Amino acid sequence: LTPDSSRRDAGTVRHVLPVSGPIDLDLTFTCGQSFRWTREGDAWRGIVGRADLLVSLADPGRLSVVVSGQDPGPEALVRYFRLDQDPRAHLEHAEELRALPGILPLFGLRLLEQDPWETLASFISSAASNIRKIGRSVEGMAERWGELIPGSPRRAFPAPARLASAGAARLRATGLGFRAPYLARSARAVAAGAISWDALRAAPYQEARAALTALPGVGPKIADCTLLFGLGRLEAYPVDRWIRRATLELWSRRRAKDADLSRWAERFGPGRGYLQQILFHLRRTQGPLPPLPRVKRIA
DNA sequence: TCCTCTCCTTGCTT
DNA sequence: AAAGCAAGGAGAG
Numbered sequence: 001l002t003p004d005s006s007r008r009d010a011g012t013v014r015h016v017l018p019v020s021g022p023i024d025l026d027l028t029f030t031c032g033q034s035f036r037w038t039r040e041g042d043a044w045r046g047i048v049g050r051a052d053l054l055v056s057l058a059d060p061g062r063l064s065v066v067v068s069g070q071d072p073g074p075e076a077l078v079r080y081f082r083l084d085q086d087p088r089a090h091l092e093h094a095e096e097l098r099a100l101p102g103i104l105p106l107f108g109l110r111l112l113e114q115d116p117w118e119t120l121a122s123f124i125s126s127a128a129s130n131i132r133k134i135g136r137s138v139e140g141m142a143e144r145w146g147e148l149i150p151g152s153p154r155r156a157f158p159a160p161a162r163l164a165s166a167g168a169a170r171l172r173a174t175g176l177g178f179r180a181p182y183l184a185r186s187a188r189a190v191a192a193g194a195i196s197w198d199a200l201r202a203a204p205y206q207e208a209r210a211a212l213t214a215l216p217g218v219g220p221k222i223a224d225c226t227l228l229f230g231l232g233r234l235e236a237y238p239v240d241r242w243i244r245r246a247t248l249e250l251w252s253r254r255r256a257k258d259a260d261l262s263r264w265a266e267r268f269g270p271g272r273g274y275l276q277q278i279l280f281h282l283r284r285t286q287g288p289l290p291p292l293p294r295v296k297r298i299a
Numbered sequence: 300t301c302c303t304c305t306c307c308t309t310g311c312t313t
Numbered sequence: 314a315a316a317g318c319a320a321g322g323a324g325a326g
Contacts, residue, residue: 032320033320123320123321124321124322126319126320126321127307127320127321127322128307128308128318128319128320128321128322129308129309129319129320129321130310130311130318130319130320131319131320132310132311132319133309133310133311133319134319134320172308175308175309175310176308177307177308177309178306178307178308178309178322179307179308179321179322180308182322182323216322216323217321217322217323218321218322219321219322219323220321220322221320221321221322222320222321222322225320238320240320240321241319241320241321242320243320257302280320284320
């Protein structure tokens with residue numbers, strides 16, 4: 001335990017952790033990277049692993065985390081919130097975007113390093129859906145097949161084998177729709193050991209991406225989301241409808257395809273996943289974006 | 300091989 | 314009320 005960690009009452013622990021760089025909890029939890037966080041007054045409550053967390057800003061630069069259930073410990077919390085990294089360090093190659101009105105406050109958006117399986121399953125559920133509905137699906141799966149979390153009314157996200165044995169029909173009944181068979185089959189594959197998360201963390205980006213797209217219901221976009229949000233691969237840059245719109249508007253590229261946009265984004269460096277998340281949020285909340293001064297054309 | 304089109308659930312919005 | 318839309322992917326042609 002750090003000097004700032006203390007036991008409050010039975011089964012509850014509080015950690016107070018220093019934060020490097022800006023942090024905006026509202027942005028971080030609503031931007032669509034994670035689906036189990038809800039606002040509770042000035043704090044945010046969410047499920048991480050087998051823990052129920054209540055997160056708030058204790059004072060400037062310090063994060064308070066009250067834990068029920070299985071305590072991840074301060075080190076794991078630092079990793080989950082990337083508290084030791086200033087998000088702005090990942091945006092060094094995106095100088096031209098500082099000119100965009102309203103972008104500076106978005107640097108408080110922090111990419112979370114989440115569980116890879118939960119991330120994969122969540123984003124398989126996300127195809128042609130929306131953030132609220134994805135949240136309901138994820139919560140529904142946890143309610144039905146997740147393990148109990150002591151001290152919390154909610155449950156952990158179910159392991160691959162649990163969803164595999166649930167089967168497509170029951171997943172469909174949980175609101176997964178046409179994505180249910182994809183998720184059931186991918187769960188079976190993961191439960192059978194078809195994917196090694198450690199190998200994906202270490203592999204070259206394109207290889208890791210190819211391994212994921214081999215799963216049913218996983219195309220380039222969902223593979224990139226899994227790499228970015230679940231495997232700490234900040235060079236992943238998921239291209240979805242919003243990023244497509246934003247990129248076409250900012251750089252006036254009307255005929256570019258998704259693969260072109262992925263390649264285009266390489267210019268934003270190894271931390272471009274951060275930029276993707278910021279552009280995603282910017283485009284959704286601000287509508288059409290003004291064209292930037294032209295620099296280079298998409299190949 | 301690559302492109303384009305359609306279909307696939309569901310629920311909320313217009 | 315019908316149509317559009319929502320962090321897409323698979324399959325056909």
